[in-house]
Amino acid sequence: MLPKRLVLGTGISTGSPTDFVTTILDQGAARTSAYVCFANVHMLVEAHRDPSFQQVLEEASLVTPDGTPVAAAVGWFHKQPQERVAGMDLVPVLLLEAARRNQSVYFYGTTPEVLQAIVARARRELPTLRIVGTHSPPFRPLTPEEDAADVAAINAADPDLLFVALGCPRQERWMANHRSQIKACMLGVGQAFLVYAGLEQRLPPWARRMGLEWTYRLWLEPRRLWRRYLVTNSHFLYLMTRSTLARLGGRG
Known part of the structure; x- marks a missing residue:
């Protein structure tokens, strides 16, 4: 495994x-x-x-x-x-x-x-x-x-x-x-x-490497996905920052 x-x-x-x-x-x-x-x-x-x-x-x-x-x-x-x-x-x-x-x-x-x-x-x-x-x-x-x-x-x-x-x-x-x-x-x-299935296109490889696929999907389905991507991504950045600071402080 x-x-x-x-x-x-x-x-x-x-x-x-x-x-x-x-x-x-x-x-x-x-x-x-x-x-x-x-x-x-x-x-x-x-x-x-x-x-x-x-x-x-x-x-x-x-x-x-x-x-x-x-x-x-x-x-x-x-x-x-x-x-x-x-x-x-x-x-x-x-x-x-x-x-x-x-x-x-x-x-x-x-x-x-x-x-x-x-x-x-x-x-x-x-x-x-x-x-x-x-x-x-x-x-x-x-x-x-x-x-x-x-x-x-x-x-x-x-x-x-x-x-x-x-x-x-x-x-x-x-x-x-x-x-x-x-x-x-x-x-x-x-x-x-x-x-x-060919029913949804993907971004070019260079855009995928930059992590931009979420922006493309948000553009395709803004009403359904705005909260997931904007609010959730912001929360992810907050959690990453908190975890990083905890590690730097010797607590993580």
Whole structure:
């Protein structure tokens, strides 16, 4: 398992993107019922505010530094350079490697239209990829019967990798709640579904390296995301400053 380093109380897994891909595929092949969280600023702030969500991240097999600020914080606090390991970047690589290894995948979440676009691209670019199922659950809490039916369907399909897109923090809580029930490596990739489906564009690589993707998404969905990005990002900077001062003072 990849080592974790604490950032604002959350353990962030460290290693190269290749290390993460190999570890995820190995866990999928082992059917260990593991789950992977892709941590950005919003997720770390939510974990800092909510002990139950903090526990969800602590129990994850891997917590990748999805956001540029999170990767930079690992380097800042632990003097250890760390690349960003974003879900949007890992999804196409994982699908490619799964096809090469003859490992199977299942897509759970989002809408039927997005799932259809994902499958169409995967079948076009990776004709040997074993897609064993897709399902778009309702955008509401499931009844116990509905949840049991979804779990049964996933296990019957027997995927190595289960890609989950229910939105944060719902998808992370869903994976944690189903860790002992679903025998696959679950990945909470959220927005990566839209990007892979070709329904949302990404900024150029230079802008991603500067950590500007949040500004682009804010521009796309200002009414929904303004609070998450402006208020949450400000709170993240406050927590980083407080933690840094505490360390300098010998208290952290």
